[in-house]
Amino acid sequence: MKVISISVRIGGLSDLVNEWVQRYFDHLSRGTIAEGAVIRIERIPTTFRCDECGHVFPADPRTREAILCPLCASAEMTLATGRECFVQQIEVV
Numbered sequence: 001m002k003v004i005s006i007s008v009r010i011g012g013l014s015d016l017v018n019e020w021v022q023r024y025f026d027h028l029s030r031g032t033i034a035e036g037a038v039i040r041i042e043r044i045p046t047t048f049r050c051d052e053c054g055h056v057f058p059a060d061p062r063t064r065e066a067i068l069c070p071l072c073a074s075a076e077m078t079l080a081t082g083r084e085c086f087v088q089q090i091e092v093v
């Protein structure tokens with residue numbers, strides 16, 4: 001049995017950089033059945049849910065511009081997605 005690829009989903013706010021994920025993995029998997037496997041990274045966009053109207057919209061909190069709900073212009077919101085990091089699929093032969 002050998003691991004061919006591993007699909008992971010990483011939120012847009014995660015500090016994990018794609019090439020480092022592969023590099024760490026190559027190091028950690030040396031000598032295991034996962035050695036040589038390719039890491040496929042899917043980025044999940046950062047989205048917020050408006051506390052006022054419930055609208056979910058994409059936004060990048062790292063920009064300096066204030067984030068307002070595009071529907072009701074409220075500034076009260078909760079992070080909906082963006083901090084995920086999980087394995088979605090492992091391909092094995």
Ligand SMILES: [Zn+2]
Nearest residue numbers: 050053069072
């Ligand atoms: Zn709103």
